[in-house]
Amino acid sequence: MAYNERQPLARGQLILMTIALSLATFMQVLDSTIANVAIPTIAGDLGASNTQGTWVITSFGVANAISIPLTGWLARRFGEVKLFIASTAAFALASWACGMSTNLTMLIFFRVIQGIVAGPLIPLSQSLLLNNYPPAKRSMAMSLWAMTVIVAPICGPILGGWISDNYHWGWIFFINVPIGVVVVLLAIKTLGQRDTPTRKQPIDVVGLVMLTLGIGCLQVMLDRGKELDWFSSTEIITLTVVAIVALLILIIWELTDEHPIIDLSLFKSRNFTIGCGSISLAYMLYFGTIVLLPQLLQEVFGYTATWAGLASAPVGILPVILSPIIGRFAPRIDMRYLVTFSFIMYAICFYWRAYTFEPGMSFADAAWPQFIQGFAVACFFMPLTTITLSGLPAERIAAASGLSNFIRTLGGSIGTSITTTLWTDREAIHHNQLTESINVYNPNAQQSYHQLESLGLSHQQASSYIAQQITNQGLIISANEIFWAAGGIFVVLLVVIWFAKPPFHSGGSGGGAH
Template sequence: MAGKTLWRSQTVYVVDYLFCYCVLGMWYVRQSVYTDFLPCHSGGGRRPLIPLSQSLLLNNYPPAKRSVALSLWAMTVIVAPICGPILGGWISDNYHWGWIFFINVPIGIVVILLSLQTIRGRETKITRQPIDIVGLVSLVIGIGCLQVMLDRGKELDWFSSNEIITLTVLSVVALLVLLIWELTDDHPIVDLSLFRSRNFTIGCVSISLAYMLYFGTIVLLPQLLQEVFGYTATWAGLASAPVGILPVILSPIIGRFAHKLDMRMLVTFSFIMYAVCFYWRAYTFEPAMNFAASAWPQFIQGFAVACFFMPLTTITLSGLPPERMAAASSLSNFLRTLAGSIGTSITTTLWSDRESLHHSQLTESINPYNPNAQQMYQKLENMGMTHQQASGYLAQQITNQGLIISANEIFWAAGGIFILLLVTIWFARPPFGSSGKASDGGGH
C-alpha cells in the first residue's frame, strides 16, 4: 500500500492465482471449519487486483489517454452489477450456492493467461524498502478486528456483546498505533502524506462516503425484494441488474470526451441522479409494487454510476506524480472498500432496528377498540380464516409494512446525504485532466 515499491507485473499473476486457489478451496470445503479461513485469503488475493489493474493502466497509458483507460476500466468493473446478481441468484435457486465460488476459477485462469500475453516485459523498476513491521501488524489487527466486528455485530446485538466490545477496543487501539507510527516512520506501509494533496483528500472522502451509501442500498434492495415481495434470488437479481446497463454504454463515451469536461460537473450530476433515484424508490416502494417499479429506478441509476467511478478517480489522482500513483490508487480503493463494508453493516442494522420500531407502532393499532382492525378481522374470517389465522396474516402484513417503511427511510436519508456531498466535491481544484497538475498551493 505504501507505493514506495513499484510492483512487477508478475504480482498480478500471484494475486490472481491466490484468488483462484482460495475460491476453489471454498467450493470444496464450504461445509467445513475452513470456510472462515479461506475467504480471508481470498480477500488477500482479490483486494489488490483493483488497485493493481488501475495503477498498471495509469503507468502504461500516456497521459492523454488515461481518461479513456479509466473509463474502460470502470466499465468492466461495473459489469459485476449486471452479471453478479442474475448469475448468483440463478445458481442459488437451481443448484447450490457453493457453485458461486467455483465459477471464479476458469475466469481467473483466463485472466492469468491474458495477463501473461499483454503485460509481459513491462516490469517496473523495483526499489527495495524496509518492511514496516509495526505498521503492517497494526493494520492487520485494526482492520481485521473492525471487519469481524462489522460482520458479526448485528448477529451478536452489537455492544451488548463482550466479543464486539473487545473487537472494537482492539481495532481502535491498533488503528491509533498505526496512525501515530505511520506519521513518524521513514518507510510507512500506509503513505499518509498523500492526504496533503487537497484533491486526493476530497476525492477519497467523496468516493468513500458515496460508495458507502451506494453499496449499502445495493445490498438492501435484493433482501427487501425477497423478504417482503417474495422474489426468488434470480428475480431479485434481475430487478437489481439494470443499474449496470447504462454505465457499460456511457463509460467509453464519457472517457472519450473527458478532457473537455469538468470532472466536478460529472460528479455533481452523478450525486443528483443518485438522490433522484433514491427519492423515487422511497416514493414508489409499497406492498402492491410490481417488478417494473423496482427495476426502473435501478436502470435510471445507471446514469449516476456512469458518472461516478471515472470522474472521482480522476479527481483523486490528479496532481500526483507517476511514482505515487500506485500508493494513491491502493489507499483510495482500500478506503472505498472499507466504506462499503461499513455501509452494509449500518444499512442492515438500521433496517432491522427501524422495522422493530415501526412494527411496534403499527401493532398498537390492532386492538378491539379500532373499528378498522375489527373490520379487517371480519373480512378475513369471512374468507374462511380462523381468528388465529387472521391474526397471523395481519402480523405478517405489519412486518412487511415495517420493512418497507424502514427501507424507505434509508432511501430518503441516502438521497439527502448525496445532496450534501455535492458541496464537498467543489472544494477540489482543477485541472483534473492529463494536461497538468492540480495546483500544489491548494493541495497542502
C-alpha cells in the same frame, strides 16, 4: 528511461491489456458477492449452520480489507507487473482450492488466502491502466475499467444463485480459474517487459501488525454486529476497543515512521482527500442499497433470489452503454460537472424509491429507478477516481489507488452494516407504533378482522395475517427512511466535490492538487 517516461502501448496491445486488467477486476469484485446467496447451500453440504457459513463471506472480506492498503509497499518492493501477475495466479489457485474444499474449516482457510492475494488486483489494475495509456485516452481507460466494477456486484448474486441451484456450489469458485489463466497470459504478453522500478525497503512490522489487528477486528465487528445485537455483546465491545486502539497506534506510527507501510501523506493532496472521501461515502450509500433492495423485495414482496437480482440488474445497463461515450469526451469536461450530475441523479432515484415503494408495488416500480440510476453510476467511478489520483506522480499511483480502494471497500462494509441494522431497528419501532392501533376501539381494525373472518380465517389466523402485514409495512417505511436519508447525503456531497481543484490529470501529469 524512467517508468513514467515510457511510450504508451500500441493500439492492439492496449486492447489486450485493458481486457486483462478488466477481467481481473471483474473476477475479484464478483467473488466478493457471488457466494452470498449460496451460503445456505454451502453450509448444508458441508454440515455447518448458516451462521457458521457466513464466515465464508467474512473471512474473505477481512483478509481482503487488510491486504488492499499494502499494495503500494508491495508494488515498490516487487514491481507492479510482477505483483499483479503473481496475485492473479494465486487468486486462481486459491479459488480452485476453495471449490475442492471438503469441510468448512478448509474452505474458510482458502477464502482467507483468496482475500489476501486479491487485495492488490483492483489498485494495480487502475495504476497499470493509467501508466500505460496515452494521457489523452486515460479517461476512456478508466471508463472501460469502471464498467467491470459496476456490473460485477450485480452479476454476483444472480450467477451465484443460478450455479448453486443447478450445479455443485464449487463452480462458484472454479469459474475464476480459466479467467485467471487468461489474465495471466495476456498480462505477460502485454506488460511482461514494462515493470516498475523496485527498491528494497525495511518491513514496517509495527505498522503491519497494527493494520492487521485493527482492520481485522473492525471488519469482524461490522460483519457480526447485527447478529450479536451490537454493543449489548461483550465480543463486539472488545472488538471495537481493540480496533480503535490499534488504528490510533497505526495512524501515529505511520505518520512518524521513515518507511511506512501505508502512505498517509497522500492526504496532504486536496484532491486525494476530497475524491477519496466522496467516493467512499457515496459508495457506502450505493452498496448499502445494493444489499437492502434484494432483501426488501424477497422479504416483503415475495420475490425469489433470482427475481430480486433481476430487479436490481437494470442499474448496469446504461453504464455499459454510456461509459465509452463519457470516456471519449471526458478530457474536455470538468470532472466536477460529471460528479455533480451523478450525485443529483442518485438523489433523485433515492427519493423516487421513497415515494414508490409501497404494498402492491409492481416489478416495473422496482426496476425503473434502478435503470435510471444507471445515469448516476455511469458518471460516478471514473470521474471520482480521476479526481482522487489527479496531480500525483506515476510512482505514487499504486499506493494512492490502494489506499483509496481500501477506504472505499471499508465504506461498503460500513454501509451494509448501518443499512441492515437501521432497517430492522426502525422496523421494530414502526411495528410497535402500528400495533398500538390494532385494538377493539379502532373501527378500521375491527372491520379488517370481520373481513378476514368472513373469508374463512379463524380469529388467530386473522391476527397472524394482520401481524405480517404490519411487519411488511414497517419494513417498507424503514427502507423509505433510509432512501430519504441517502438522498439527503448525496445533496450535501454536491457541495463537497466543488472544493476539488482542477486540472484533473493522473498517471504522472502535473496539476494543482495540493
